[in-house]
Amino acid sequence: MKNLKVKAARAGKDLSQDDLAKICQVSRQTINAIEKGDYNPSIKLCIAICKALDKTLDDLFWEE
């Protein structure tokens, strides 16, 4: 299932996948895989993404 929340938050910050990848110290393909729902990140990476996008874990990774 696609993670549109991460994609929307990234777009809201005007960051490209490459920019977010560099901040989180992962590859662009990893960010792409997370947004497409192809990869479930570890809690460590989830926190790094949340910090980069100024969001909480609930905002980005909690399914309603």
Added chain:
Amino acid sequence: MNTLNVVLFILLVVGVSALVTIALIMLSRTNHSLKGEYDERQQLMKGKAFRAAFFTGLGYSLLVFLLDIVGCKIPMETGLLVLTGGMISLVVYVTIAIMNDAYIGLNEKLGSTLGLFAVCGVMNIIPAITNIRSGGFVKNGVLTNSFANVIIFAMLFIISAVLVIKHCVMNRGEESDEES
């Protein structure tokens, strides 16, 4: 050159190669630019690729063993037979890693990786051409170990082609997905 000189020369080459290898390993542990760095997804994918390569190697060994049992003689020297299995496993490992964007590390560039492959390819194709000119690879109906250079060159060519196709064609599609 008598036998003693040949043995001393081989020992010298092996000794120098071992020293260079140890020096490179020690340097890669201290210098992060020489050591590939991978994120968590890449490490996971590399693990999956390694598992697939391991079972491919196991399957190849079993196939060669079964062919030997039924008396089917493979017209290759033993060393070449072993190397072929290793190279097939390596191609499986690298191909799966590339297809999952896990082969090139975070601190590595596609160009430098392809450059390294090109240098290794040239280093293998030159002795292969020399062998073709000096009588070919078959001796008494058996493919000799000198064919190893051709196998390594073919492996490097396949890996380079997969790398170029994946990074230049498939990832371009992903980038356009990002815009939508």
